Amino acid sequence: MQSEEYRKAIEAILLVSDVPVEPSLLAQLLEIPKAEIENICSELMAEYENDNRGFVLVNVAGGYRYQTDPSMAPYVERFVLEGQTSRLSAAALETLAIVAYKQPISRMQISAIRGVNVDAVIRTLQQRGYIGEVGKDPGPGNAILFGTTSTFLERLGINDLSDLPPLSNFVPGADIVEALEDGLRPDQYNDVLDSQQHNDEAKPSNDEAASK
Amino acid sequence: MQSEEYRKAIEAILLVSDVPVEPSLLAQLLEIPKAEIENICSELMAEYENDNRGFVLVNVAGGYRYQTDPSMAPYVERFVLEGQTSRLSAAALETLAIVAYKQPISRMQISAIRGVNVDAVIRTLQQRGYIGEVGKDPGPGNAILFGTTSTFLERLGINDLSDLPPLSNFVPGADIVEALEDGLRPDQYNDVLDSQQHNDEAKPSNDEAASK
């Protein structure tokens, strides 16, 4: 079988699959090394891009699949109508972020971070298929542990969890830490500042009153 | 919009459609004459053939759609036979069992019991011919209702649904337990209502299934 034929076979298989196809499965079906599959797929990706096709080949959630080119979204949306996935609330997104970065994690641990009961949010995320039960805590209570699913990876358009930006990118800078700290500090230091603040406020108040 | 863009938009729309798309619909979506759509599609057909792609664009049943190139059938067959696990996953089996005992049932009701999104599983079961659409919910939304097929009965070696073991030693479902739990929590009034709904459905299912 020629390389041309492999290429063609991959295109045909990907066309009829409704889930991302793992390169190892393609390798098994075509009886060629996985590395070669990956080469061919990279070539296909480049070809479609060069030819300015309306579809793209992507590597997502551990496999290859066909998707529409993002620039064609307005037309596709007009066609699918109902395809619009409903948006997640801020609360759901934050919970999802915690699960994504700290999995496997129990409901209780998520609640401890969010400071609120997360039962309802967890249920929503589970129903949408973004998170799932991945095990049980071996400790007392045997709490259910949650993790993200391949649907989550698909939804985010990433191949695996290592494609997420590192959490350290989001650790608040020293300025924020200080602001928070000062906000919660009942010591002399703040008192001094406070009294300065009052002085500062006292001065312009005349003008303010006049301008009203 | 350039002709290049029309071409791209058609490719994107055809990629996501599971039925042949009529040229008149494409004309409407792209706001160009039907004749032009037909020209572009002919060009695309020729391009794919020249590029020796593994898929072809065909005009079938009054519309356009992508299909695998007939010469690639051996690989697609291999994918069908080897690519997918030859046994139902636990999740799929549970979904099938819910449909069997509680039919007619909507996708949403199944999700509510399983606690996860069941779209993909439903599609698999439907494609395999084990379940089918048996009607529409008369209520708002007109949800599709699913039931098991005669193929299902055949494969199981039974004559009708009454041959399924009755749910005699009925253990309270997760939904009922949850409803009881939630009843103790004043903050989740709505959840209680939700679960009660499932609850009500769960009880008579035994007789219903048996009577069919």
Next chain:
Amino acid sequence: MSYEVDTPVFAGPFDLLLHLILQDEVDLYQVSLGGIIEAYLAEIQRMEGVNLAVATEFLLIAATLIELKSRRLLPDTSDLDLEEELALWEERDLLLARLLECKTFKDASQALKALSNDASLSFPRLVGMEEQFLGLMPDLLEGVTPKSINQAYLRATAPKPQLDLFHVTPVKLTVAETVESLIEELPVLGKTTLKHLTKSSVDRVEVVIYFLAVLELYKQGVVDLTQIKTFGDLTISWLGFDEDTDFANINTYEG
């Protein structure tokens, strides 16, 4: 779905507290505890009659804030029970650590949102197998009996008990203790990095607590900090302290 404190403003007490403290980032130093408490209590009043769990959490935090404030109003704190005072500081440290963690995931969630927004412009092909091949599909029901269908149904609907101890916080370390241990550890190490100090930390909150402790030492002038690039590792150099360095002044260290 149960009530979520999502609209119009905040999803939970941390969210609110974060907002109250950070709303005026420009005037960092004008944030006063008194003002925060007032706004906080106002928000609790606004939330009258909602989710009990959320309201309880609000009250807990409000109580800590009020304690901090009352502590400040006392002219002479020397007669305060040392134990009580330390406990109060621990509460504060914990609150701070949790706020930082909350903020971290808040920002991370925005990144996830951006990824998902980009991804949602591209639609996957979900058409599935062509009709001509459907007949080839292996019978997935082989070996499945009516009894296994029955068992699968019972499994699907079986009760799934869940423990809900959301108010339990797993953090064990405090800033006060960490400052104490660093004062012993750093003179020996001389120069080190935050990454090195926290390499054995399992929990991210622990890292945050180490960070706060180092910040305390920095304010007292006993260490010097350098960070070459944003988000880079923090280098900590021990400067030492003279006889008259007043450690009683270290905000989380008493005695």
